[in-house]
Each structure stands twice: as structure tokens, then as C-alpha cells.
Amino acid sequence: MPQRAIILGSTGSIGCNALDVLAGLNGEWDVVGLAAGSRGRELGRQANRFRPQAVAIASADLAGELEGELSYSPQVFAGSDALRQLIDAVPFDTAFCAVVGAGGLAATIRAVELGRRIALASKEVVVVAGSLLMPLARRTGATIIPVDSEHSAIFQALHAGRREDVRKVYLTASGGPFRTWSAEAMDAITVEDALRHPTWDMGPKITIDSATMMNKALEIVEACWLFDLRPDQIEVIVHPESIIHSLVEFCDGSMIAQLGTPDMRTPIQYALTYPARQPCLSPPLDLLQVRELKFHPPDRERFPALGLGYYVARRGGTCGAVLNAANEAAVELFREGAVSFHDIARLTEKALKEHEFKESPTLDELLAADRWARREVTRCTAC
Ligand code: MG
Numbered sequence: 001m002p003q004r005a006i007i008l009g010s011t012g013s014i015g016c017n018a019l020d021v022l023a024g025l026n027g028e029w030d031v032v033g034l035a036a037g038s039r040g041r042e043l044g045r046q047a048n049r050f051r052p053q054a055v056a057i058a059s060a061d062l063a064g065e066l067e068g069e070l071s072y073s074p075q076v077f078a079g080s081d082a083l084r085q086l087i088d089a090v091p092f093d094t095a096f097c098a099v100v101g102a103g104g105l106a107a108t109i110r111a112v113e114l115g116r117r118i119a120l121a122s123k124e125v126v127v128v129a130g131s132l133l134m135p136l137a138r139r140t141g142a143t144i145i146p147v148d149s150e151h152s153a154i155f156q157a158l159h160a161g162r163r164e165d166v167r168k169v170y171l172t173a174s175g176g177p178f179r180t181w182s183a184e185a186m187d188a189i190t191v192e193d194a195l196r197h198p199t200w201d202m203g204p205k206i207t208i209d210s211a212t213m214m215n216k217a218l219e220i221v222e223a224c225w226l227f228d229l230r231p232d233q234i235e236v237i238v239h240p241e242s243i244i245h246s247l248v249e250f251c252d253g254s255m256i257a258q259l260g261t262p263d264m265r266t267p268i269q270y271a272l273t274y275p276a277r278q279p280c281l282s283p284p285l286d287l288l289q290v291r292e293l294k295f296h297p298p299d300r301e302r303f304p305a306l307g308l309g310y311y312v313a314r315r316g317g318t319c320g321a322v323l324n325a326a327n328e329a330a331v332e333l334f335r336e337g338a339v340s341f342h343d344i345a346r347l348t349e350k351a352l353k354e355h356e357f358k359e360s361p362t363l364d365e366l367l368a369a370d371r372w373a374r375r376e377v378t379r380c381t382a383c
Pocket of ligand 1: 148219
């Protein structure tokens, strides 16, 4: 029996790669559902190729565009609740969640409630709602397998020992395009500069998050939730080559690392085939070509976003929702030219410090904190 997969966020960078990986896994997988936020025509073309029984689009006004492209008649869900409706309507084994930002939250929670396997590329979902998702997964038996390259590495390295023997996790960071820029040069960063990542080819939101190192801040929070770690057990280390994807240090001083070509198809495939491994589309790593691996401490003054990650990981509660939403809103404004590069971390920090903190929020309270933070960032920009 082939494994049945639903891809949430199939038209984004990770979603497209996931479909390529699935197509390469020779008939062992059946794509039963595809969902996207806004690219109706692209979603229609993907559906024609993979023939899922249902498709979902979050923008209701793009349903016509989607249906116009379809060459067969799958069930179509449209509107803000479409992704969750798809999860409910179609029987599946694995939900691959690659929605940009926190838009995949409701659908992911539903998949966890159903006790299925979730291949999780949307770190935002864990950052916002880790306090609800992780206990829920323990109750329902859902398996959450990270797709984020660092967290995939940690997940793999943790298999080398007992959880109680873990001393520390080293979260590697490429450092982004501004790693070697002076503080003065960083004052004049343009959107184009921020969209040029040295080692990874990714979508625009995460590329800008890598440039501010907000991506690493989100990943600190993500790692704490996924692996039940304390914030002080996580150390960010800049590793410009992006060959070591992260390391786990055990109590005897042994460090276990996962290395590979910086290519998202490897962690995508591992999340699908785990615990099995299969030949992958990404080219194998040639260590003699790499020759050198370098490590630096991160510069927390030039990249203040990092400190926000630790702050949020320590405080928990509604902080994750505010961090994520404020950053998403600020990145949007930066891309529109309305705020500067430095403003992204500044506005996010302001929203974090000024929001009405709740220690054990419900989903509704998390969503309210999310909405408040987006409004607040936009308001602060206007004034
Ligand atoms: Mg990552």
C-alpha cells in the first residue's frame, strides 16, 4: 500500500521540493491532497500532475483561477478554513506542513489531533503554539518530524544516545549575507541585499529571516519545544559553509553531528521516509571539495534578533505568537520599503515587551496575541 500524503503549502519553495522528492520515491507515495495560500494557477498545475482527490486554497477569491486550471474534478476547498477542511475530509498517513508563516496552524493542529505523522517544515507553527501542540501530540500519538535542516540534524543526532544524557545542542547558522558587514554598512541594507543568501536557496520570507538572524531566533524556540530542551542547553554557532546542520553534545563530551550538502531535499525526504533512508536527489557531499569547516560566535549586537529568541524561549506563553507575528508583519513592511532592516528586530522587540503576556494561553488567546502584534507593528510604523 502506498503511503498517503497531504502537502500543505505545496506551491512554496519547500512544498515544490517536497513534491519533487515524492515523485522520486517511485510509486511508494500517493499525493492525496494539495493546499496552497494564494497561487491558484500553480496549485492547479500541480494537481493535474499528481492527481490528488482534493485541493484547497486559502484565498477564496482565487478558487476560480484554480478551477480554471484543473483538467479533472477533485474536491475543492476554498477560504480561510480550507486547509483544515482538507485535513478533515481526506484520509492520509502523513501531512507535510510547509505553509509560509503561521497560516498552517489550524490544519496542523487538526492533523495532530488525528494522531498522524506530521512532517513539519513550518517552524512558525511550533513557535506560536508549541505549548498546545507538543502535549497534544503526546496524547494522540502523533509523530512530529522536523524538516528544518538544523532540527532534522538534531533529531538524527539524538538517536545516538539517551535523552537524559544530552548536555547541549549546537544550532548552526550560516550567518546570512551580512555576517561580515560592519554595523555602519548594515544601516543601508536594501531588500535586494537581504534576499541574497550565501548558501541556501529558499523562499523570500525565510531568506530575510536568515539575514536578520530572526530565523535562528525562531529555531531556538522551535528546538526547545520539539526536543524538550531548556534555552540554556542551546548554543547558536555560526558555521558559514552550512555543511554541519547541527550537533548534539552528550554528557561524556561526545558530539554527534549530521553533515550534508546544503539542500532541503535531504531533510524533506528524511521526514517522509523516517526511520528508513533512501537515495536522495541532492548531490552527495564531497568533503575534499569542502576542505575546511569554520566556526564563529554569533554577533549579538549586530544581530539583536538572536537575543529575542532566547527571551521568548525562556518566557513562553504568548511570547512565541508575538515574536512570530510581529516579525512577519515587519518583514512584510521591509519588503514594501516602509521600514529599514534594523526596524525588523526593533519593532519585534517593542511588540514583545509591550504585549499583554499570558502564561498558559488557549489557542484563541494565541491567535489574539498574533493579531494584536501585527496591528501594533503596523501602527508603530505609521506613527
Ligand atoms: Mg533552518
